[in-house]
Amino acid sequence: MNEWYMATLVGRDRPGIVAAVTQALYEAGCHLGETSMVRLGGNFTIMLMARCAQGGLLETLEPVADRLGLRLHLDRIEGRLHDHRIPDVRVSVHGADRAGIVAQVTGRLAEAGLDILDLDSDVAGSEAQPIYLMHIEGLATQGIEALEAALADLDAGITVHLSPIETMIG
Amino acid sequence: MVELDILTYPDERLKQISEPVERFDDELREFVAALEAKMRAGPGGVGIAAPQVGRFQRIVIVDVSGHRKVRQSHGRLVLINPEITEWEGLEVGREGCMSVPDYTGNVVRAERIALRACDEHGQSHEYRFEGYEARAVQHEIDHLDGLLFLDRLVSRRSDLFRRKVYR
């Protein structure tokens, strides 16, 4: 089996894209690894780990991408499966949308030892009054107290909740 | 003591419904000891159910006392023929399972439960559990009914439950 690639597909969203892309991969004998699909600003976006018995990933995906009006990008990656890390802290942030909110919050968290495993953010509210929301799961490599301290004097109007994730293994 | 092997998903036997225990004898107690040893051998394992080692009887062991941040618990619990008699509240929490390697996910469980169960001598007890310990007990009892936490996953992205707030 050949190496892993990361395929990125972006374009106007419509029903059936995931089915069409994964069917093409299946028919070409390719294997799927971890994937993440999300709709961002009305766009379809997916990143998927794939590997093929023959090096035909580009040949396999290009016709589907063309047919569905998607842009395709492929990268050879150093990747492996069965290597999940378990987050121990969840951070949720909300506030009025404004420049620099992500940079400010994530900058402080990074300095205090947060290793982000997963992040998604969104803009809600209305055009006149947008609200910014962000959810992060990660590893507090210097403890949750360090993260709390780092966020203690954030700008007013940004609300941050930190909660430990206690994973129960049974 | 016999070394027990953990069945792992997608082993079909994990879907089997376990039978109540009827005989509380030395053989049962020996099995409970071996099951407990298996639970303690796993990294971070705070619970185990008999069907996870291929014995389809309603036996679970839970001990969350060694887990960091658990302030109070019942310590080592052998719960045989357990029956949940009361549920209260809902809470999202993250779970993993010795039978499902390399995966953890969010599951909704009752925050507090009341339970009746026998110990390994056949003595009946009543308990009240909450939080992390209640979660462990519910996870293990699911195994007795052929259910895995994978059957109860809720999406991370739609996780809007507010948990303990620290500031």
Ligand SMILES: [Zn+2]
């Ligand atoms: Zn389990």
